[in-house]
Amino acid sequence: MHVFTNVRLVLEDQVLENGYLVEENGKIIEFGNNNGQDRWMATVANIVDGEGRYLSPGFVDIHTHGSGGHDYMDGTVEAFEQAAKAHMRFGATTILPTTLASTDSDLYKTLEIFSEVQKIKDGMPHLPGLHLEGPYFSGKEKGAMEERHLRKPEERHWKAIIEAAEGRILRWSLAPELDGALDMVDELVKQSIIPSAAHTSATYEEMSAAFDRGVRHLTHFYSAMSTITRQGGFRVLGVIESGYLIDGLTVEIIADGLHLPPPLLQLIFKCKNHDEICTTTDSMRAAGLGPGPTILGPINGGTEVIVEDGIAKMPDRTSFAGSVATTDRLVRVVMKEVGLSLPAAVRATSLLPARFMGLEEHTGSIAVGKSADLILFDEEINVKRVFVSGVETINQ
Numbered sequence: 001m002h003v004f005t006n007v008r009l010v011l012e013d014q015v016l017e018n019g020y021l022v023e024e025n026g027k028i029i030e031f032g033n034n035n036g037q038d039r040w041m042a043t044v045a046n047i048v049d050g051e052g053r054y055l056s057p058g059f060v061d062i063h064t065h066g067s068g069g070h071d072y073m074d075g076t077v078e079a080f081e082q083a084a085k086a087h088m089r090f091g092a093t094t095i096l097p098t099t100l101a102s103t104d105s106d107l108y109k110t111l112e113i114f115s116e117v118q119k120i121k122d123g124m125p126h127l128p129g130l131h132l133e134g135p136y137f138s139g140k141e142k143g144a145m146e147e148r149h150l151r152k153p154e155e156r157h158w159k160a161i162i163e164a165a166e167g168r169i170l171r172w173s174l175a176p177e178l179d180g181a182l183d184m185v186d187e188l189v190k191q192s193i194i195p196s197a198a199h200t201s202a203t204y205e206e207m208s209a210a211f212d213r214g215v216r217h218l219t220h221f222y223s224a225m226s227t228i229t230r231q232g233g234f235r236v237l238g239v240i241e242s243g244y245l246i247d248g249l250t251v252e253i254i255a256d257g258l259h260l261p262p263p264l265l266q267l268i269f270k271c272k273n274h275d276e277i278c279t280t281t282d283s284m285r286a287a288g289l290g291p292g293p294t295i296l297g298p299i300n301g302g303t304e305v306i307v308e309d310g311i312a313k314m315p316d317r318t319s320f321a322g323s324v325a326t327t328d329r330l331v332r333v334v335m336k337e338v339g340l341s342l343p344a345a346v347r348a349t350s351l352l353p354a355r356f357m358g359l360e361e362h363t364g365s366i367a368v369g370k371s372a373d374l375i376l377f378d379e380e381i382n383v384k385r386v387f388v389s390g391v392e393t394i395n396q
Helices: 077-088 104-117 155-165 181-190 204-213 239-245 262-271 327-338 342-349 351-356
Strands: 002-010 015-024 027-033 047-049 054-057 059-064 092-097 130-133 169-174 194-197 229-231 234-236 250-254 277-280 292-296 303-308 311-313 374-377 383-388 391-395
Touching: 002 342, 015 054, 054 342, 059 130, 059 277, 059 327, 059 342, 059 351, 077 092, 077 104, 077 391, 092 130, 092 383, 104 130, 104 155, 155 169, 155 181, 169 181, 181 194, 181 204, 194 204, 204 239, 250 262, 250 351, 262 327, 277 327, 277 342, 277 351, 327 342, 342 351
Parallel strands: 002 047, 002 054, 059 092, 130 169, 169 194, 250 277
Antiparallel strands: 002 015, 015 027, 054 374, 229 234, 292 303, 303 311, 374 383, 383 391
16 A cells, blocks of 8 residues: 655646545555545555655556667567566556567567566556557558558458457557458457557548448557548548548547647647547657667568657658657647646546547546556656556656
């Protein structure tokens, strides 16, 4: 049991000054202002003095490829574990490790490694499932994906992956306009795997049909997706416009301030229901490190890229190659560039991604009965301490 005292509680819609919180057996059992903490102070040995800092729900990153020099497709338990722990240093207490379009051998190896990593509990964030990004993508919107790894969604191929994963896939990003994609979506929904549209050239009509079949989320909104084009003189709407027009279609934004420039972030929050927007890092292995050459994807056989100006780029500088953002940066950016309040910025980086992935019952906000996934940070959102299910994992 822990009693957190002298904290500023970041709730869904407010900051509760002079707050306290009680954790027992990994769950939040009580919180409020300091007037209610006295009955706990004399009986609980584990008192955490927040020193006036903010106590927030841990951040939830539903799209991250790696951090701290490691990628989730590096092919070893150690690399997987270290990537998760490095990301957690910046406040991410729940993570969806993410693959990218790759060889089948690299993908199956990642599934095997993940099954081993899930057994490691000490000092780790929650890893509720994998996010498979690809390989069923449009070549027109491949972004940093290597075209040689892209393919159409053939039933024999994706069914074999589902069987090998044994329930460990939580989310799968694909291009819904490809032949066979909607049949795959039907099966994903049956398997309780969340389908998401990504690296897609779909039209508004194709996206609407996909939404009706169960594609209710857009992966990295604006990045690698279609927009308005002309066909025979007529304007045809794409996936970006679908994100605004289809009520209930949720979006994730890479809120590093670079993938989407500040005015575009402002546009999204001005035109889209805030309850349908969450932040994500889409971070690659260089997240949390400095500039220089690095590898996108598996350490062996991945793509050489360069980190500069706070972002990863293809070597020819013609496109981005993934972000090096951490979750604390997401909160700072949407506060500074969009003008969100601290509770709203935290909500977009904790509760809403948890909700979009069906994890809201367990984590994402400070509420009685939820997991005590908590972080302490200062006025600049510098994370100082991290607790996962009430157990301290980071103290810096």
